[in-house]
Amino acid sequence: MGSVVMSGVGRTYGEGDTAVAALRGVSWTFGEGSFTAVMGPSGSGKSTLLTCAAGLVRPSEGTVFLGGTAIHALPENELAVVRRERVGFVFQEFNLIPALTARENIELPLRLAGRPVDTARLDRIARRAGIHDRLSHRPDQLSGGQQQRVALCRALITAPDLVCADEPTGALDSGSSRQVMDLLREAVDDFGQTLVLVTHDPLAASYADRVLFLVDGSIAGTMDAPTSRNVAERMAVLAGAS
Numbered sequence: 001m002g003s004v005v006m007s008g009v010g011r012t013y014g015e016g017d018t019a020v021a022a023l024r025g026v027s028w029t030f031g032e033g034s035f036t037a038v039m040g041p042s043g044s045g046k047s048t049l050l051t052c053a054a055g056l057v058r059p060s061e062g063t064v065f066l067g068g069t070a071i072h073a074l075p076e077n078e079l080a081v082v083r084r085e086r087v088g089f090v091f092q093e094f095n096l097i098p099a100l101t102a103r104e105n106i107e108l109p110l111r112l113a114g115r116p117v118d119t120a121r122l123d124r125i126a127r128r129a130g131i132h133d134r135l136s137h138r139p140d141q142l143s144g145g146q147q148q149r150v151a152l153c154r155a156l157i158t159a160p161d162l163v164c165a166d167e168p169t170g171a172l173d174s175g176s177s178r179q180v181m182d183l184l185r186e187a188v189d190d191f192g193q194t195l196v197l198v199t200h201d202p203l204a205a206s207y208a209d210r211v212l213f214l215v216d217g218s219i220a221g222t223m224d225a226p227t228s229r230n231v232a233e234r235m236a237v238l239a240g241a242s
């Protein structure tokens with residue numbers, strides 16, 4: 001059920017003379033258990049695509065099915081539950097709660113949903129993330145890379161239909177970035193998660209099964225089995241054309 005099917009999705013911000021068409025008629029299926037990187041020039045609509053897929057932003061037109069649920073048509077209160085319980089988010093700024101320990105941060109989505117904490121699953125995920133010996137630390141006692149790995153554990157703890165990662169390595173050095181990207185790849189390969197990654201970094205994109213290129217709010221092409229070199233070359237072509 002962890003697929004996202006978008007059909008004819010458009011999103012316009014503002015009205016009249018100041019209206020900006022951020023997405024224009026995008027149709028795409030993020031298959032269950034797939035890892036897709038979304039790339040494109042600044043302002044091409046990457047974050048808007050991700051937030052429409054996750055139910056954070058409502059499309060102006062078109063339909064979005066998340067794990068079989070028509071989220072474009074849900075009332076706000078039901079959409080909030082979908083976001084909380086069926087989508088995991090990882091952002092550039094780790095967005096951990098400073099007063100909570102790493103373990104409490106990871107447990108938070110389950111507690112908010114009134115669901116029991118599966119301690120064995122939490123420990124397994126934390127061990128895979130290499131933070132099992134840091135679970136009683138608060139975020140300010142952790143490195144940036146460790147904080148991002150805690151954030152990723154928090155995104156995975158509910159076994160969501162979709163994991164959204166928006167520039168998750170943007171604030172990390174190359175070593176920490178590699179650890180986070182390895183972990184995202186494992187979330188797909190070993191936990192069967194469906195993952196959509198927005199990134200400007202060709203190296204990060206090379207971890208995906210496929211890259212989706214956006215230009216001016218439309219799909220401008222795809223690349224399967226990407227390498228960082230091939231992605232960088234395509235991005236240079238797109239930047240020249242846009």
Ligand SMILES: Nc1ncnc2c1ncn2[C@@H]1O[C@H](COP(=O)(O)OP(=O)(O)OP(=O)(O)O)[C@@H](O)[C@H]1O
Pocket residue numbers: 013014020021022040041042043044045046047048049
């Ligand atoms: N809340 C908003 N209000 C008005 N315009 C917006 C809003 N969010 C995005 N836009 C506009 O929509 C277009 C697409 O933005 P979006 O953030 O989706 O692009 P992006 O490819 O993720 O950009 P970047 O790589 O710079 O983060 C841009 O022109 C942006 O200015």
